[in-house]
Amino acid sequence: MDIRTQKTFEALFALEDIRETLRQRLPNVTGPEDESSILEGVSKVRKILDDIEAGTGTPQVRKIASNIDIRSREEMYINIQPIQAAGRLTPEARKALIAYGDGYSTCDACRKPFRLDKITSPPIAPFHEQLASFVNMDAARVIPGARRGFQAVASTLVEKGDSVIVSGLAHYTEFLAVEEAGGVVKEVPINEHNLVTPDATAEKIEAVKKETGKLPVLVMIDHFDYQYANEHDVKSIAKVAHQYDIPFLYNGAYTVGVMPVDGKEIGADFVVGSGHKSMASPAPSGVLATTSEWAPKIFRTTQMVGDVTKRKFGIKEVEMLGCTLMGSTLIGMMASFPTVKERVNHWEEEVKKSNYFIDGLLAIEGSKVLSEYKRKHTLSKVDTTNSFDIVAKSHKRKGFFLSDELSSRGIIGEFAGATRVWKLNTYGLSWEKIRYLLDTFQNIADKHEIKVNRG
Numbered sequence: 235m236d237i238r239t240q241k242t243f244e245a246l247f248a249l250e251d252i253r254e255t256l257r258q259r260l261p262n263v264t265g266p267e268d269e270s271s272i273l274e275g276v277s278k279v280r281k282i283l284d285d286i287e288a289g290t291g292t293p294q295v296r297k298i299a300s301n302i303d304i305r306s307r308e309e310m311y312i313n314i315q316p317i318q319a320a321g322r323l324t325p326e327a328r329k330a331l332i333a334y335g336d337g338y339s340t341c342d343a344c345r346k347p348f349r350l351d352k353i354t355s356p357p358i359a360p361f362h363e364q365l366a367s368f369v370n371m372d373a374a375r376v377i378p379g380a381r382r383g384f385q386a387v388a389s390t391l392v393e394k395g396d397s398v399i400v401s402g403l404a405h406y407t408e409f410l411a412v413e414e415a416g417g418v419v420k421e422v423p424i425n426e427h428n429l430v431t432p433d434a435t436a437e438k439i440e441a442v443k444k445e446t447g448k449l450p451v452l453v454m455i456d457h458f459d460y461q462y463a464n465e466h467d468v469k470s471i472a473k474v475a476h477q478y479d480i481p482f483l484y485n486g487a488y489t490v491g492v493m494p495v496d497g498k499e500i501g502a503d504f505v506v507g508s509g510h511k512s513m514a515s516p517a518p519s520g521v522l523a524t525t526s527e528w529a530p531k532i533f534r535t536t537q538m539v540g541d542v543t544k545r546k547f548g549i550k551e552v553e554m555l556g557c558t559l560m561g562s563t564l565i566g567m568m569a570s571f572p573t574v575k576e577r578v579n580h581w582e583e584e585v586k587k588s589n590y591f592i593d594g595l596l597a598i599e600g601s602k603v604l605s606e607y608k609r610k611h612t613l614s615k616v617d618t619t620n621s622f623d624i625v626a627k628s629h630k631r632k633g634f635f636l637s638d639e640l641s642s643r644g645i646i647g648e649f650a651g652a653t654r655v656w657k658l659n660t661y662g663l664s665w666e667k668i669r670y671l672l673d674t675f676q677n678i679a680d681k682h683e684i685k686v687n688r689g
């Protein structure tokens with residue numbers, strides 16, 4: 235690395251430290267003093283970026299720097315975007331992204347047997363073991379997103395025409411994984427509380443057996459669904475699946491990395507997690523973990539032999555297409571892992587904050603929560619049609635008025651103009667930020683003469 239690039243990296247690392255400080259301070263802004271210290275931090279960031287722009291860096295690094303500038307929204311705003319919250323990177327992961335940006339940077343020390351999960355420098359092999367034990371399963375692989383986990387399992391288990399049980403709230407990627415394998419999804423209807431129950435799952439299995447003459451080959455259920463973030467009784471559903479001898483895939487896209495997950499305790503044959511949704515990792519990343527019984531099937535190695543050259547690639551795993559996450563994506567995931575491992579212990583506090591906010595939102599007359607209540611997750615679906623949206627009807631900015639009000643007070647992440655029935659996520663916000671967030675919603679309500687029942 236030449237000295238100019240080196241200097242630029244140093245500047246970027248310093249930038250990360252400043253950004254972290256800013257992240258912690260906001261929006262604890264209670265007076266002009268706080269404001270000026272934040273502005274001072276921001277101007278330091280700008281200065282570093284200006285220096286880089288002025289020519290200290292290579293074009294690639296300048297590009298990274300300008301992206302970082304765009305992402306300064308995290309220092310300047312509270313972001314309640316529903317799907318980004320728990321995927322936001324740690325400072326360590328951000329540094330790792332820069333340092334390991336080259337595509338195959340993880341592969342310098344790839345020696346026999348030539349496979350990603352066997353590399354010991356950087357410590358990728360032990361990371362795989364840690365991942366497996368993190369979700370209490372026997373073996374794990376990193377994968378490019380939860381969807382690739384569904385794909386690997388479906389491709390192994392599902393033959394043409396086979397049925398796979400999913401929830402009536404299943405994510406579309408589960409449908410696609412089954413379709414690609416030639417199978418057919420069979421949805422368990424959700425009940426009046428928007429939940430999938432073990433009884434309904436058993437009924438569906440019976441119905442499929444009657445209709446097709448065959449049992450489904452897989453049951454795949456989301457612990458928390460993406461529409462309401464309601465908690466489904468995965469443990470009892472896994473038990474039902476096993477009573478029919480059907481393997482159970484636990485979709486932990488909204489759990490692995492934010493709350494403790496014990497695959498064995500749940501009775502999962504497969505645990506799938508999403509790195510960029512819940513493990514503070516770059517996209518696309520995720521984890522597929524399984525039991526020692528299933529590992530040889532899901533992680534089977536290639537039997538293919540070249541008909542002319544007679545070449546064999548025996549150690550490569552078919553479903554993983556040999557290797558999965560290379561370079562900065564994987565190292566980013568690894569860099570965040572110590573934080574992720576620790577933060578799952580604070581899930582209850584996150585849920586408390588979520589409920590504090592939702593309670594306060596419900597105090598704004600006309601507002602509803604469509605997710606199960608009390609909340610068991612930080613992602614919630616709310617309905618403000620009869621509160622804020624009443625104002626929108628006569629406001630000159632129409633449906634954009636709420637977003638305007640929020641962003642002018644430092645809150646972003648909702649889809650501007652789409653705030654009648656909408657989702658938000660409070661994961662990772664400090665108590666100060668949560669209080670500020672709630673005060674802001676209530677103050678906007680006050681301003682527009684919507685009654686707030688402050689109790």
Ligand SMILES: Cc1ncc(COP(=O)(O)O)c(C=O)c1O
Nearest residue numbers: 379380381405407456460487508
């Ligand atoms: C419940 C659920 N499962 C799976 C996925 C897909 O995750 P990934 O983007 O990691 O493939 C999502 C993404 O939104 C999801 O909400």
